[in-house]
Amino acid sequence: MQAEMSDVMRRSRSRDGAPPLPLAGEGWGEGISTKKTPLEEQALSRIASLDAMRPPPQAGEVKQARQQLQRIEERRPLHKLMLRLSLFGALALVAAPAHAFIAYVSNEKSNTVSVIDTDSWTVTKTIKVGQRPRGIDFTRDGKFVMVAVGDDDTIQVIDAKTQSVVDSLPSGPDPELFAQDAAGKILYVANENDNTVTVIDLEKRARLGDIQVGVEPEGMTISPDGKTLINTSETTNMAHFIDTSSRQIVANVLVDARPRFAEFKHDSSEVWVSSEIGGTVSIIDPKKHEVIGKVTFEIPGLRKEAIQPVGIGMTKDDKTAFIALGPANRIAVVDVASRKVTKYLLVGQRVWHMAFTPDEKYLLTTNGVSNDVSVIDIVAQKVIKTIQVGELPWGVTIAP
Amino acid sequence: MIRWLAGLIGFGLAATSAFAAEPVLIGVGYLGVATTRSTLSLVEQPAENDGIAGARLAIEDNNTTGKFTGQRFALEERRIKEGEDVVQAATALADKNGFIIADLPADALLKVADALRDRGTLLFNAGAIDERLREADCRANVIHTAPTRAMLADALGQYLVWKKWSRWLLVVGSHDEDKLFADAIRRTATRFGAKIVQERTFEDKGGARRTDSGVTLIQRQMPVFTQQAPAYDVLVVADESEVFGGYLPYRTWDPRPVAGSAGLVPRSWDAAQDQWGAIQMQNRFVKLNSRRMTALDMQAWTAVRMIGEATSRTNSGDVKKVTDFIKGPDFSVAAFKGTRLTLRDWNLQLRQPILLVDGRMVVSVSPQEGFLHQVSELDTLGYDRPESKCKLK
Numbered sequence: 001m002q003a004e005m006s007d008v009m010r011r012s013r014s015r016d017g018a019p020p021l022p023l024a025g026e027g028w029g030e031g032i033s034t035k036k037t038p039l040e041e042q043a044l045s046r047i048a049s050l051d052a053m054r055p056p057p058q059a060g061e062v063k064q065a066r067q068q069l070q071r072i073e074e075r076r077p078l079h080k081l082m083l084r085l086s087l088f089g090a091l092a093l094v095a096a097p098a099h100a101f102i103a104y105v106s107n108e109k110s111n112t113v114s115v116i117d118t119d120s121w122t123v124t125k126t127i128k129v130g131q132r133p134r135g136i137d138f139t140r141d142g143k144f145v146m147v148a149v150g151d152d153d154t155i156q157v158i159d160a161k162t163q164s165v166v167d168s169l170p171s172g173p174d175p176e177l178f179a180q181d182a183a184g185k186i187l188y189v190a191n192e193n194d195n196t197v198t199v200i201d202l203e204k205r206a207r208l209g210d211i212q213v214g215v216e217p218e219g220m221t222i223s224p225d226g227k228t229l230i231n232t233s234e235t236t237n238m239a240h241f242i243d244t245s246s247r248q249i250v251a252n253v254l255v256d257a258r259p260r261f262a263e264f265k266h267d268s269s270e271v272w273v274s275s276e277i278g279g280t281v282s283i284i285d286p287k288k289h290e291v292i293g294k295v296t297f298e299i300p301g302l303r304k305e306a307i308q309p310v311g312i313g314m315t316k317d318d319k320t321a322f323i324a325l326g327p328a329n330r331i332a333v334v335d336v337a338s339r340k341v342t343k344y345l346l347v348g349q350r351v352w353h354m355a356f357t358p359d360e361k362y363l364l365t366t367n368g369v370s371n372d373v374s375v376i377d378i379v380a381q382k383v384i385k386t387i388q389v390g391e392l393p394w395g396v397t398i399a400p
Numbered sequence: 401m402i403r404w405l406a407g408l409i410g411f412g413l414a415a416t417s418a419f420a421a422e423p424v425l426i427g428v429g430y431l432g433v434a435t436t437r438s439t440l441s442l443v444e445q446p447a448e449n450d451g452i453a454g455a456r457l458a459i460e461d462n463n464t465t466g467k468f469t470g471q472r473f474a475l476e477e478r479r480i481k482e483g484e485d486v487v488q489a490a491t492a493l494a495d496k497n498g499f500i501i502a503d504l505p506a507d508a509l510l511k512v513a514d515a516l517r518d519r520g521t522l523l524f525n526a527g528a529i530d531e532r533l534r535e536a537d538c539r540a541n542v543i544h545t546a547p548t549r550a551m552l553a554d555a556l557g558q559y560l561v562w563k564k565w566s567r568w569l570l571v572v573g574s575h576d577e578d579k580l581f582a583d584a585i586r587r588t589a590t591r592f593g594a595k596i597v598q599e600r601t602f603e604d605k606g607g608a609r610r611t612d613s614g615v616t617l618i619q620r621q622m623p624v625f626t627q628q629a630p631a632y633d634v635l636v637v638a639d640e641s642e643v644f645g646g647y648l649p650y651r652t653w654d655p656r657p658v659a660g661s662a663g664l665v666p667r668s669w670d671a672a673q674d675q676w677g678a679i680q681m682q683n684r685f686v687k688l689n690s691r692r693m694t695a696l697d698m699q700a701w702t703a704v705r706m707i708g709e710a711t712s713r714t715n716s717g718d719v720k721k722v723t724d725f726i727k728g729p730d731f732s733v734a735a736f737k738g739t740r741l742t743l744r745d746w747n748l749q750l751r752q753p754i755l756l757v758d759g760r761m762v763v764s765v766s767p768q769e770g771f772l773h774q775v776s777e778l779d780t781l782g783y784d785r786p787e788s789k790c791k792l793k
Contacts (some may be wrong), residue, residue, distance in 0.1 A: 174680070192680045195464055214468065215461045216680050234677060235705075235734070236465040237712070252468040254712060257734040258677075277734040303777060305739040 101357050102160070103364055103398045104145045105373055106133035107390025113147055114373075114389040115163055116364070118357055118398070121375060121385045125163050129156050135177040136395040139202070140184025145397060148175040148189070155189065155200075160399065170207045172198040177261075177395075179220035179229065181244065188229055190217040197231050199247065211247050213240045219261040224268050228286060232259035232273055239273050239282075241289060251289035255282040261353075263312040263321075265336070274309040274323065281309055281323055283339065295339050297325060297332055311353035315360055315378070322363055322376070324351040331365060331374075333381055345383055347374035355396040366393035423472040424717040426462075427497035428704055430455050431490055431504060431512070432527070434479040440646035443759075446694065451503045451526060452477055453689040454697030457681075458704030460688065462711075469712050473704075480508075487515045494521040498719035501703045503527030503696065506537070513539040522723045524703035527696060530580070534747040535783065538790035543726065544749045545702045549584040551782035552666040555754030555766035556636075556659055557588035558780070562768045565633035565657070566594040569626070571648070573639040574603045578661075581638040585660065597630040604643045622651035629654065636660040663758065666766070669698030670757040675765075678736035702735050702750065709733050738765070742776070747790040751778035 100119030106129075107114060113133060115125040130149030137146055138160070145158040148171065155175055157167040171178075172191035180187050180202070187200040196210040197217055214236025221230050222244070229242040232255070239262060241251040256278020263272045264286070271284045272295075281295040297307045308326035314336065315321075321334040327350050333343040348367025351374070355364050363376040366389075373393060375385035430452050439445050447453070455475055462473040476497055478489050486504065490512040493500055500516075501524045502509055509528055516523065517539075525533060525544045533539075534548055560566065568589060572582040582599075589596050602625065626635065626648070635652055637660040639645030645662035657663060671692035674682065681701075685693040693701075710722040710731065725731055727748065732740040737753045744751060756764045771780040779785075 174683075192677075193683055215464045216677065235461055235681075236468070237709075237734075238465070238468060240468075249468070254469075257709075257732060257740060277732070277740045279740070305776070 101398050103355065103357075103373075103396055104136055104138075104147075104158070105364075105366060105389050105393050106136040106147050106395045107371075107392060108132055108134055108368070108394040109392035110390035111149075112390045113145070113158065114393070116373065116387060116389075118362065118364075118375075121387055123387065123389060126390065127158060127163055127165065129158070129165060130154065130168075134394045135175065135190075136397045137178065137180065138397050138399055140180065140182075140400070142400045146178070146187070147395075148178060150174045150176055150192070155187075167205070169200055169202075169205060171200065172196055172207075172210065177218055177220045179222045181222055182224075182226045186244075188220055188222070188231075190220050190231060192216050192218065192234075195233070197229070197242070209247060211242055211249070213242075213249070214238050214252075219259060219273065221262040221264055221271070223264055223271075223286065224266060230262045230264075230271055230273075230286075232262055234258045234260065234276075237275075237278075239271065239284060241286070253282075253284050253289050253291060255284075255291065256280045256294075260310045261312055263314055265314060265318045266316055267318055272312050272314070272321065274312055276308045276310055276326065279304060279307050279309065281312065281334075293339050295321075295323065295332075295334055295341070297323075297328075297341060299325075299328060299330065299344055302328055311351075311365070313354045313356055313363060315356070320378075322354060324354055324365060326350055326352065327369075329367075331363075331376065343381055345376060345381065347376070347383055348372045348386060353395045355398045357398055358400055364396050364398070366396050368392045368394065423466060423470045426471055426473050426707070426711055426717045427499070428455070428459065428473060428475050428707060429493035429497035429500040430475060430477045430700070431486075431493055431500055431502045432477075432479050433504065433508075434481045437642065439642045440644075446696070447691055449689065450694055451501075451696040451700045453685070453691070454693065454699070454701035455501055455526075455704045457685050457688050457697075458701040458708065460684075462704065462708030465708060465712055469715065471711055471717060473708065475704075480504075487511055490516060494519055498522065498717075498722075499524070499707050501526050501700050503700070506530040506533055509533065509542070510537055510539070513542050517541055520719055520723075522719060522726075524700075524706070526699040526703050531584070531783070534749045535789045538747045538792060540748075540792040542748065543703070543706070543743065544747075545699045545706070547668050547752060547754060548749065548782050549581050550587060551752075552754060553581070553584035553588040554591070554781045556664065556666040556756060557585070557592045557594060558766045558768040558771055559664075559756050559764050560634055560636075560659065561592045561594055562770070567630075567632045568594055568596050568634055568636045569629050569632040569656070570596045570599045571626075571635060571637045571639075572599060572601050573641050573643050573645070573661075574601060575641040575643070577640040578638045578643075581640050581661065585636055585638055596636075597632045600625070600629075602639070602644045604641065618647045619651060622647050623653045626651075627653035632656060634659055635663075637662055664756050664763055665758070666754050666756055667695045668752060668754060669693065669695040670755050670762055672757060672760060672762050673736070673755055675762070676736050676738040681736055698735070702733065702741070705735065706731075706733050706750075739778070744779070744785070746785050746788050747792070749782070751776060751781075753778065754781060 103116040105114040113127040114123045117124045131151035133147045133149050135148040148155050153173045155169040155171045156165050159166045171189045174193035175189045176192050178189040189198045199208040214233025216234035217231050218234050219232035231240045239253045240249050243250050255273050256275035258277040259273050260276045261274045271286050273282045282291045283293040285292045307328045309323050311324040313322040323332040330344040332341045335342050349369035351365050351367045353366050365374045373387045374383050377384045436446050459473045459475045486508045499522050506528050523542045529549050531548050635658045637645045639661040649658045649663045710725045714721050714725045732742045741752050754766050755762050767777045767780045773779045
């Protein structure tokens with residue numbers, strides 16, 4: 001350990017001999033322990049005390065050292081991992097290949113949607129769509145993919161068979177995220193530019209009305225019983241609870257700054273809302289409309305501001321939640337019962353949204369800055385693959 | 401009705417319930433000067449509503465939230481004309497408003513702060529970038545949303561050093577504020593290891609900013625003024641008074657980039673900033689004000705949003721309660737800069753990333769990668785706690 005540490009510190013200081021950055025796909029499996037050995041502490045404080053006034057001719061050098069340090073931290077419980085792997089390794093790794101699913105990834109900057117085959121883990125097609133594609137979701141029948149193209153003020157519809165754009169929906173201006181009811185008949189769209197949620201009849205392709213909400217509506221989700229729509233507004237910092245039958249706001253719950261995403265537990269007992277700037281996930285009781293708990297994050301060696309929770313995914317058994325931490329480049333694995341982070345998985349850069357394969361064997365995450373998608377093996381809680389997609393991948397959906 | 405009236409005239413009224421029948425009224429005053437400064441570039445000439453336009457948008461944003469929290473925000477504007485008594489105007493504003501956004505020169509701001517000290521009014525300095533307002537002359541009732549000269553200079557310096565343009569030719573105007581900015585640039589050079597290879601002063605000999613054949617003359621003057629300089633990577637110009645800085649880009653004797661008051665400029669905000677969800681706010685601003693958003697607009701917007709953030713978090717319109725929350729450890733505000741903004745508790749300066757802009761694009765955002773700090777990387781910009789001379793009173 002000692003040798004490795006000093007080795008890393010030395011290498012990271014040299015201009016040319018710097019080792020490559022850890023790759024997202026390398027996935028060291030076991031999470032970060034918060035306990036530091038004295039040596040690591042020393043190294044950390046050494047990095048922290050590097051004079052801010054020092055000119056950094058080797059830009060990124062310190063960051064590199066820091067990442068190396070994290071790499072070591074993540075490697076430390078390697079023996080534990082080995083033990084674990086030997087226990088269920090046969091199950092997790094040698095099991096027959098799952099049957100293939102198709103994932104669609106919206107690439108915000110390249111105005112495309114990448115189609116990924118989950119058997120070969122390769123991009124099989126790139127579909128040209130409108131400008132600034134972000135929110136993306138399959139229709140309930142699995143026949144179409146809807147993608148919000150914000151700068152074209154519409155939602156485009158992709159035929160999953162021909163994998164091409166066949167139609168568009170009358171959303172309001174600048175649609176970003178949307179939610180559909182259980183029957184797949186009504187679509188609710190968050191329109192960032194005019195503080196409204198637009199209600200669309202999917203069959204008639206017609207706009208049914210608008211609901212006035214807070215400043216910059218973003219996150220959207222519907223309760224499993226279909227009665228309540230949750231919308232988060234980024235500058236108002238609230239989760240708005242909307243009655244889907246009357247289309248009226250019934251409650252507003254204040255959460256931390258810049259709420260981005262909302263997710264119901266499958267048993268309807270809780271709504272989880274991520275706050276990107278606040279750096280927390282608020283857990284709301286949907287009956288009492290009160291915040292009943294918060295998930296907080298701490299990653300050694302990483303400044304607090306870099307932890308910006310966005311996307312949330314919850315397993316069907318409601319036992320485990322996965323939370324994307326944006327520029328922290330990690331997915332937090334959270335034990336839902338205790339609301340504690342059990343592990344941080346290193347993925348690509350600026351991770352935002354995610355989708356499970358229907359068999360819940362894998363979780364796909366979109367990593368905006370590194371232009372790739374990480375594949376997480378749910379059982380092993382390990383990143384097994386990184387797939388290059390278009391520029392600034394934003395959202396992902398998988399055929400049901 | 402009584403309650404509404406009380407809310408209108410009294411700023412001390414606390415919200416009792418989030419869904420009270422009548423909303424709690426929160427008054428925000430805006431105090432500025434009536435004159436606008438002259439700029440070299442016609443494009444950069446500030447609009448008459450520079451600053452307050454940002455406050456107006458934030459009032460709208462706060463009121464959208466206020467619909468759900470039972471709070472209503474109102475803005476009252478007051479512009480001081482030449483020779484008018486600023487204290488009198490401020491006192492009149494403070495009668496009706498518990499919060500005042502100020503865009504005033506340093507001395508006027510200090511006068512107002514001291515006059516309102518015992519009234520409990522909370523002031524936001526949205527305009528003055530003077531270091532001394534956060535240092536020797538800091539006040540416990542003034543929060544600064546405007547960045548300081550040192551923050552701006554450090555933001556620029558970090559980028560230049562990152563770019564390895566570390567030999568600077570410093571050109572300074574002859575006015576006081578030019579010299580203050582030059583001081584900040586010198587401090588930055590020392591901190592980050594850049595070298596000022598030579599300094600030159602450009603004397604302001606008067607003359608009109610707009611002439612019909614100006615370009616011909618300038619094209620001859622500027623190369624001559626910058627010739628025979630020692631080897632340098634970038635010309636850094638300190639010309640806050642807008643006398644000559646804008647004339648330098650593309651006209652230097654040696655082909656070198658220009659930064660500082662012209663060329664690559666450090667600013668708290670820019671009309672071109674569209675990252676981190678900013679496009680939504682830029683759109684709202686243009687819709688409301690029919691022009692693009694400036695740094696001063698943003699500094700005023702942030703101040704009013706800070707008030708809105710604190711009133712919704714405390715569920716109160718009480719100035720004391722709101723002030724305590726803003727100054728407390730749990731306060732932060734989101735302002736489309738990719739990170740939460742917090743207050744430096746030792747001098748009430750808002751920590752914030754600084755954009756480096758060229759008039760068309762955002763070139764970079766500081767702090768730059770690799771400039772580390774044990775508390776917040778934003779504290780690598782400007783005077784840090786151990787250096788501060790501020791004792792809040």
